Amino acid sequence: xxxxxxNSALTLFLAAFLFSCSGNPNSEKESxxxxxxxxxxxxxxxxxxxxxxxxxxxxxxxxxxxxVKLQMPVLVGSNEAALNQINSFINGQFHEALKxxxxxxxxxxxxxxxCASFIQSYELFLVExxxxxxxxxxxxxxxxxxxxxxYFTLVVNQDEYxxxxxxxxFTQLKSFELNTGNFIDxxxxxxxxxxxxxxxxxxxxxxxxxxxADLNDAGFMFEDGKFTLPENMGLTKxxxxxxxxxxxxxxxxxGETRFTxxxxxxxxxx
Numbered sequence: 001x002x003x004x005x006x007n008s009a010l011t012l013f014l015a016a017f018l019f020s021c022s023g024n025p026n027s028e029k030e031s032x033x034x035x036x037x038x039x040x041x042x043x044x045x046x047x048x049x050x051x052x053x054x055x056x057x058x059x060x061x062x063x064x065x066x067x068v069k070l071q072m073p074v075l076v077g078s079n080e081a082a083l084n085q086i087n088s089f090i091n092g093q094f095h096e097a098l099k100x101x102x103x104x105x106x107x108x109x110x111x112x113x114x115c116a117s118f119i120q121s122y123e124l125f126l127v128e129x130x131x132x133x134x135x136x137x138x139x140x141x142x143x144x145x146x147x148x149x150x151y152f153t154l155v156v157n158q159d160e161y162x163x164x165x166x167x168x169x170f171t172q173l174k175s176f177e178l179n180t181g182n183f184i185d186x187x188x189x190x191x192x193x194x195x196x197x198x199x200x201x202x203x204x205x206x207x208x209x210x211x212x213a214d215l216n217d218a219g220f221m222f223e224d225g226k227f228t229l230p231e232n233m234g235l236t237k238x239x240x241x242x243x244x245x246x247x248x249x250x251x252x253x254x255g256e257t258r259f260t261x262x263x264x265x266x267x268x269x270x
């Protein structure tokens with residue numbers, strides 16, 4: 001009889017353990033239907049869920065507390081192979097972003113456990129610097145990602161403070177084909193020369209520079225003063241979103257530069 005009770009308890013323990021390792025049962029999820037990118041009917045629409053993960057400094061009573069907050073998009077639809085490929089990339093990006101900010105290296109750890117480790121990293125910092133009044137935070141937000149008619153653009157806005165003179169804020173963009181799950185190379189799709197010409201024209205306009213003004217004399221940091229495309233570009237409903245993050249071509253004080261090149265301009269002659 002005692003042996004039977006022990007076996008039953010062991011079975012229940014193992015079941016609970018396996019469930020806890022399979023994901024984050026307490027993470028919040030929101031599902032929203034992405035707006036159509038055109039008037040074309042889509043028999044198999046793709047929707048975007050937002051999986052939320054968060055943790056907070058223990059026993060912190062004030063408004064300013066160390067915390068971590070993740071909002072990760074997950075695509076759902078009938079084309080499972082392609083969407084799984086995209087979702088795998090997204091999941092990897094969020095894991096790597098969080099992993100790189102932990103005091104100790106971690107492997108394939110669930111995101112909720114990694115959030116807890118972020119708080120533990122802060123607690124270890126306080127052990128070493130008990131008089132510090134710093135509060136850390138990390139927000140990784142993918143809620144502005146875009147589900148188009150035949151593409152998906154991952155938009156990840158990251159805002160963090162882990163000590164230092166000021167927070168770090170930057171945006172990452174990546175576009176994918178919904179039917180294949182493959183990356184969309186914006187430069188290959190529209191041509192480097194066309195993108196360069198249109199982007200430079202727009203960059204100069206929003207910074208109130210004429211076509212002959214020296215970019216670096218105006219306070220920017222282009223190599224040899226020659227205009228270049230940024231690391232982050234992605235498809236939107238209006239056109240190609242272009243983002244120069246802080247420090248990419250300008251100081252932190254100048255902030256980011258972002259603008260959209262309309263599809264109408266990309267379709268015409270430069």
